[in-house]
Amino acid sequence: MTSLAGARVVVTGGAGFIGSHLVDELVTRRHVEHVTVIDSLVNGSRANLAHWAGDPRVRLIEADVRSEAALRAVDGMDVVFHLACLGVRHSLHDPITNHEVNATATLRLLERARTAGIGRFVHVSSSEVFGTAQRVPMDERHPTWPETVYGAAKLAGEAYARAAFRTHGLPVIVVRPFNTYGPRSHFEGDSGEILPRTIVRNLCGLPALIYGDGHQTRDFMHVSDTARGLALLAESDAAVGKTVNFGSGEEVQIRLLARTVAWLTGRPDLNAVHLEDRPGDVRRLLVDAHLMHRLTGFTPAMPFDAGVADLVRWFRSRPSTPEQMLQRIEDRNWVAPVDGTAAGVPA
Numbered sequence: 001m002t003s004l005a006g007a008r009v010v011v012t013g014g015a016g017f018i019g020s021h022l023v024d025e026l027v028t029r030r031h032v033e034h035v036t037v038i039d040s041l042v043n044g045s046r047a048n049l050a051h052w053a054g055d056p057r058v059r060l061i062e063a064d065v066r067s068e069a070a071l072r073a074v075d076g077m078d079v080v081f082h083l084a085c086l087g088v089r090h091s092l093h094d095p096i097t098n099h100e101v102n103a104t105a106t107l108r109l110l111e112r113a114r115t116a117g118i119g120r121f122v123h124v125s126s127s128e129v130f131g132t133a134q135r136v137p138m139d140e141r142h143p144t145w146p147e148t149v150y151g152a153a154k155l156a157g158e159a160y161a162r163a164a165f166r167t168h169g170l171p172v173i174v175v176r177p178f179n180t181y182g183p184r185s186h187f188e189g190d191s192g193e194i195l196p197r198t199i200v201r202n203l204c205g206l207p208a209l210i211y212g213d214g215h216q217t218r219d220f221m222h223v224s225d226t227a228r229g230l231a232l233l234a235e236s237d238a239a240v241g242k243t244v245n246f247g248s249g250e251e252v253q254i255r256l257l258a259r260t261v262a263w264l265t266g267r268p269d270l271n272a273v274h275l276e277d278r279p280g281d282v283r284r285l286l287v288d289a290h291l292m293h294r295l296t297g298f299t300p301a302m303p304f305d306a307g308v309a310d311l312v313r314w315f316r317s318r319p320s321t322p323e324q325m326l327q328r329i330e331d332r333n334w335v336a337p338v339d340g341t342a343a344g345v346p347a
């Protein structure tokens with residue numbers, strides 16, 4: 001194991017949902033020297049890092065990961081966690097930008113990490129590289145047949161990362177998180193996820209909206225566990241050069257998720273409304289977490305019901321009312337925004 005204590009770290013996408021929790025984990029529990037966050041704030045926010053304001057250990061560079069400013073920030077660092085990306089629904093209405101950020105920018109960052117002599121590069125990919133499960137549980141040898149440009153771009157990014165390891169010996173670790181939820185998760189716009197959206201709707205007295213029959217399954221992990229697992233992987237010498245699936249191993253049906261949220265928001269009377277299937281929606285995801293456990297000893301600490309209860313409490317404590325949050329939810333959030341703006345296009 002190589003401890004992260006005292007390391008100089010870059011987290012791209014560190015003002016986002018998972019990235020900001022990773023920053024907390026790195027500073028508070030891994031005692032890194034400092035973290036430089038590179039984030040364009042297209043989907044992340046300063047609020048996610050507000051508790052670090054004025055602390056010299058955390059610095060935010062507001063820059064596009066495709067820019068020279070972002071690449072320069074890698075020079076002189078020890079470790080890079082690469083999380084900056086545009087999401088799966090974004091890829092349905094703006095596939096070209098999605099590819100540029102999720103794939104091309106990854107290649108450029110890897111190249112810079114190589115010339116800068118970075119000691120560890122953790123590339124955060126996604127279970128979306130698999131498409132829907134052809135067999136479960138899904139280990140690292142499961143076929144990769146992504147259903148969306150997002151999944152395809154993440155697959156290209158991880159292939160570039162493996163190539164950087166094989167051809168140049170860049171100490172790369174590729175990790176594929178399954179679904180993560182928790183405080184700071186997105187309910188809004190094309191980043192909005194089923195769990196936070198359903199909580200906001202139920203708190204407004206509205207039923208869950210489920211696309212399709214609700215028999216789709218996902219493998220959910222609480223973000224505190226996700227952040228801890230990413231840090232543990234970076235510290236594992238045995239993980240270098242490996243591609244690692246990272247989930248809880250607990251399969252949750254979307255219709256049961258909706259029932260859980262209805263109970264935990266105190267609205268068991270609200271029955272989900274079913275709409276048409278969502279394009280590119282995979283049917284089933286369930287991790288085989290053996291490799292992750294073998295490399296790091298990691299097991300998730302937060303059970304699903306307790307994690308959802310924690311998230312409901314978090315949403316109840318927001319300064320915005322549920323009704324104000326509801327205004328920012330788009331029901332069919334894979335469709336291009338009406339004003340034609342495409343997230344992530346640099347000025």
Ligand SMILES: NC(=O)c1ccc[n+]([C@@H]2O[C@H](COP(=O)([O-])OP(=O)(O)OC[C@H]3O[C@@H](n4cnc5c(N)ncnc54)[C@H](O)[C@@H]3O)[C@@H](O)[C@H]2O)c1
Binds near residue numbers: 084085176180
């Ligand atoms: N949330 C999940 O369930 C999940 C599952 C699997 C994989 N992942 C991966 O984890 C990582 C983090 O995801 P998240 O859920 O925290 O999403 P997020 O949108 O909250 O975080 C991504 C961050 O990247 C930033 N970003 C986007 N485009 C950028 C650009 N061009 N330049 C600089 N910054 C840019 C955004 O502003 C945001 O802060 C992503 O790589 C994602 O693919 C997430």
